Amino acid sequence: xxxxxxxxxxxxxxxxxxxxxxxxxxxxxxxxxxxxxxxxxxxxxxxxxxxxxxxxxxxxxxxxxxxxxxxxxxxxxxxxxxxxxxxxxxxxxxxxxxxxxxxxxxxxxxxxxxxxxxxxxxxxxxxxxxxxxxxxxxxxxxxxxxxxxxxxxxxxxxxx
Amino acid sequence: xxxxxxxxxxxxxxxxxxxxxxxxxxxxxxxxxxxxxxxxxxxxxxxxxxxxxxxxxxxxxxxxxxxxxxxxxxxxxxxxxxxxxxxxxxxxxxxxxxxxxxxxxxxxxxxxxxxxxxxxxxxxxxxxxxxxxx
Numbered sequence: 433x434x435x436x437x438x439x440x441x442x443x444x445x446x447x448x449x450x451x452x453x454x455x456x457x458x459x460x461x462x463x464x465x466x467x468x469x470x471x472x473x474x475x476x477x478x479x480x481x482x483x484x485x486x487x488x489x490x491x492x493x494x495x496x497x498x499x500x501x502x503x504x505x506x507x508x509x510x511x512x513x514x515x516x517x518x519x520x521x522x523x524x525x526x527x528x529x530x531x532x533x534x535x536x537x538x539x540x541x542x543x544x545x546x547x548x549x550x551x552x553x554x555x556x557x558x559x560x561x562x563x564x565x566x567x568x569x570x571x572x573x574x575x576x577x578x579x580x581x582x583x584x585x586x587x588x589x590x591x592x
Numbered sequence: 593x594x595x596x597x598x599x600x601x602x603x604x605x606x607x608x609x610x611x612x613x614x615x616x617x618x619x620x621x622x623x624x625x626x627x628x629x630x631x632x633x634x635x636x637x638x639x640x641x642x643x644x645x646x647x648x649x650x651x652x653x654x655x656x657x658x659x660x661x662x663x664x665x666x667x668x669x670x671x672x673x674x675x676x677x678x679x680x681x682x683x684x685x686x687x688x689x690x691x692x693x694x695x696x697x698x699x700x701x702x703x704x705x706x707x708x709x710x711x712x713x714x715x716x717x718x719x720x721x722x723x724x725x726x
Binding site: 468584 | 597623640
């Protein structure tokens with residue numbers, strides 16, 4: 433009778449252990465899935481930010497490519513790309529307070545960087561213009577931050 | 593009274609077996625999604641490198657250089673910046689022949705970006721530009 437009771441208890445314990453193994457496996461699979469999903473969405477978001485920022489600048493430059501129409505200037509201490517130079521209205525593209533900004537305004541009027549419209553998150557915009565080649569570098573997150581990526585784009589100005 | 597524990601254990605073992613099969617499929621899907629995402633990221637960079645090479649080629653042509661006659665290869669690191677050591681991408685620019693009567697006015701080239709580790713072509717772009725007419 434006593435032996436029967438011990439066997440009964442051991443059987444119950446084994447079933448409980450098996451259930452614990454099952455629960456642990458479910459948790460492991462769930463956590464792995466969540467980690468994989470987080471990794472994929474993070475990578476896709478970084479790629480989207482990097483690609484969109486440089487392609488946006490490229491598109492704006494292509495639309496405004498005219499002789500001497502594209503220049504670089506210092507906009508109250510912020511490196512800035514000026515489109516439509518020589519026309520009554522100009523467009524300024526620059527990075528300010530973690531955003532790629534665009535400001536469409538009357539040339540010659542005094543505006544400040546915070547007047548622009550936010551386009552996409554970006555930490556830094558580096559520009560260079562040499563012999564008709566426009567270099568654009570966009571840093572999409574703080575340099576030490578995870579997911580920080582610098583995208584570089586070269587554009588040959590058709591009208592230069 | 594007979595214990596029901598062996599029956600419960602049997603049931604749980606079947607449950608674990610079915611779960612193991614489903615989990616194996618899920619794991620494969622996770623790995624596949626991760627590798628697809630990595631490949632998409634590499635292709636994004638490859639597209640940008642192809643665009644940059646095409647633009648540089650056209651720009652150099654204005655300055656008297658470019659891929660009009662000689663093919664050339666440039667190496668880039670994982671972030672898409674030029675490097676000579678431990679490259680992740682190889683960008684090859686090759687001139688293409690242009691048939692008459694356009695040969696005097698039009699130049700064509702193809703740019704290909706390869707994954708340096710696997711040698712696999714990630715992206716290619718054919719482009720053309722007008723020659724400078726003097």
